[in-house]
Amino acid sequence: MKLTVVGGGSTYTPELVDGFARLRDTLPVEELVLVDPATDRLELVGGLARRIFAHQGHPGRVVTTSDLDAGIDGADAVLLQLRVGGQAARQQDETWPLECGCVGQETTGAGGLAKALRTVPVVLDIADRVRRANPNAWIIDFTNPVGIVTRALLQAGHRAVGLCNVAIGLQRKFAAMLDLAPADVHLDHVGLNHLTWETGVRLGGPEGEDVLPRLLAEHGGTIAGDLRLPRPLLDRLGVVPSYYLRYYYAHDEVVEELRTKPSRAAEVAAMERELLTMYGDPALVEKPALLARRGGAYYSEAAVDLAAALLGGAGNPYQVVNAYNRGTLPFLPDDAVIEVQAAVGTKGPVPLPVSPVDPLYAGLMADVTAYEDLALDAALRGGRDRVFRALLSHPLIGQYAYAETLTDQLVAHNREYLAWA
Template sequence: MKLAVVGGGSTYTPELIDGFARLRDELPLTEIALVDPDRSRLELVAGLSRRMLARAGHGAKVVATTSVQEGVEGAQAVLFQLRVGGQAARNVDETLPTQCGCVGQETTGAGGLAKALRTVPVVLGLAEKVRRHAPEAWIVDFTNPVGIVTRALLDAGHRAIGLCNVAIGFQRRFAGHLGVEPSRVSLGHVGLNHLTWERSVAVDGVDVLPQLLAEHGRAIADDIGLPLELVTRLGVVPSYYLRYFYAHDLVVEEQRAKPSRAAEVAAMEAELLKLYADPAVDTKPALLEKRGGAFYSEAAVALIASLLGDRGDTQVVNVRNAGTLPFLPDEAVIEVPAVVGSAGAAPLPVPAVEPLYAGLIANVSAYESLALEAAVQGGADRVRNALLAHPLIGQEAVAGELTRLLLEANRAHLPWVVSA
């Protein structure tokens, strides 16, 4: 079984390789193709990947290539994990919006829109190559903003599913609090990518969320960066990304007072690449845990194994709404539990969503539609409309200034800006 990783030169990749090695019985890979335009990074990551697999006694061949055609040809699954513009562009996404009093974050708000503008056209171009050279392959998208990118892929007719590690992260942490195996824990996870709430936490089918909050509420609140009083009053667990909405002004103040996360990650990546270059290193470095993407490999293995093995199990993924949330269009992409098999992912029924959450979901989903339109068709007016629709922006003067700043900062990645 061949798997291709587009963006294989990412410092995330050893996390994936570690999972492939540990979970070989679940996903018996014979070839892993790492595809990346950055040859120097690619060789370092591929070298460590080979050493890790050898140490684990895994026989899969690792191929490193800058050719998308070579990488995806014959693959049964293709994982997208790319970052257009690298950490430099991310740094702009995280710092420029704060100049206008808005949250600076790479997937949420104005920064998320900038990333979508750069990313969607590139991903669609790559997906066309997958369609030509591996027409039966599933595309698993881990590239942010996952909801918008997945919608772009589905609208273009690709066999694609979006994946995020938020849900599996909650599952693992909740299992730890409760002292049970993660496989016994299922989540009432609902919303959009990076805009979700856990409305139930079931152990062997029995909802224990009230008990979980009563006994571990403080740790959970600290983990998501929100007040315990809010979490207790809501009776649900918002994802960490809801902090950008529920504590917007506080977050902006914090962001203005310290270096961006992009700057921290860039420094971390430099250290990681030094470690990857050491021929004596043949395990996933401990520093990688601070890079982000916890449980990324487990989520990816489980999803790919179910798509290729028709397991029919339940996983939280990004899929078409298709009536699941009646207040959203059918074509919207949502993040909910779904039954995954060889035909794809079918979302499970979701209990009626309370107005407190449904209103915000509908607002951000409308923004995502406008953001995708701007990413595919270009145009300063489309960008401005998307910013105006976003609940974290929503003011005409701010949307106008952000449009000007974002387009200027991303001119190198957006050919249409010249005529915008």
């Protein structure tokens, strides 16, 4: 089995490699190819990847290359984890929206749209080349904004599934609170990428006992603290929102925080410099503890399970993925990309039935789905008016004066990445 990681020079990659090494019985990788144009980073990451495999006794081969076509040739699955423009572009995404009093964040709001506009054309070009190299290869997208990028891939006819680590992180957290193995905890996870709610926590599987009320009663304070939301809000909702819902439920509070502290991009850039220094140490044979602060916790386990299931291995049959709606949520279009539990096999994911969704959540999902449709149109066809329409539609913006100013700023800060600008 050959797996290729596009964006393999990312400091995330050792987390992924560690999962491949530990879980080789679930996903027997014979050749792991790391592709990245940044050859200096790639060699540091690739060297550590080889040492991790050797240290854990994995017989697979790790190959590094800056040649995309060579890297994807014959691959059974291709994982996408790229960042067009790097941390410098992320720094911009997180700062200029704040000038209008809007959230500055790399996956939602104006910053998220900027990232989508930079990313979608690049990802579609990669996917076309993957399809030419191996029409049967699966594409697993971890590249943000996952919902929009996955929708672009699916609409272009690619064999693609979107992946996020929010659900698996909550599953692990709840399992620890319940003193259970993660495999014994099944989430009723519903929404869009980075706009999700846990409406149930079930024991054993989709039909198991729902213990979410007990979790909230016994651990609500801890859960609320992790989400940085008030405990009474969780009690009133009776669900656990993802931490990204704080951008909506506490928008003004978040904006003030973001204006008075260093950006996440600056923190990550500093962390990456330290990590790359560590990766260059030939004595390092395990992923360093610092990597846990970089983000992407449990990404490796989620990626292994998903790839194994898609390729006919021993992956968990029930997984939270980003896939076409196709009637699962009747208030959304069939071609909306939703993030829910699905049965995953070699033919792809099939979303599990979802209980009726409270209008409090369904309304916001519908709004953001409409924004994602307009965002994808702007990413595919370009033009200032399409960018303006997408920004005006976003629930975190919604005012024409803000949308006008943000459109000008988005284009000014991303001109080198926008063919039409």
